[in-house]
Amino acid sequence: MKIELIIFGKIAEFINNQNIEVDGIADTDAFKQYLENQFPALKNMKYKLALNKNIIQENTEITNHATIAIMPPFSGG
């Protein structure tokens, strides 16, 4: 399964935007586990995912060619 990963804020200082190929990941909860294994620094940070431009509030199925954004806490205004 192909996923386009886009990163914002301070998380972009240690993870680059990238296209990844993953298998056996069905939903956003599993994807978070995957991310935290790949990038252990995320374990101690607050962040939210947006799947295809929808901010994830509860576990959601991921389909091929998804775009997933990793977003630290917002600080606009």
Place this chain on the structure above:
Amino acid sequence: MSEKKIKNIFVNGPIEPAFIANSIAKHNSKTAIGGHSIFMGQVRKDDIKGKFVAAIAYTAYEDLALEKMHQIREEIFEKYPLNCMHIYHSLGTVKTGEICLFVFTSSAHRKPAMAACSEVVDRLKAELPIWGKEIFEDETHQWKENI
């Protein structure tokens, strides 16, 4: 969601006072309006452990921020009897003392304009995927976090 066009809110760099003045002036033909409320956010020279903030560099997940802002705008128009509402937020570098946010609401009588303006600012800070990086005078930085 309505069919209305999604408006851009982003401005590169600071929001100039002349832009704000011009925006106010444009309302002189809208004679049903009796009250305007304006909020402006200004970059503060915060002192963080002896280091002073020189500027904030803003980035955003623009597509998502604009969709979310559109939704907030629709909800605010449902909730309050407003004549109009304008929102501008900076991207890129804004120095201390410069304006980074401009929210402008108008209604026939003052109260809806004031309540809507305040609610838009609260929601925008909490819900829009925008990030501010505080750059200190010595060029180190830290990331802001809205509580």
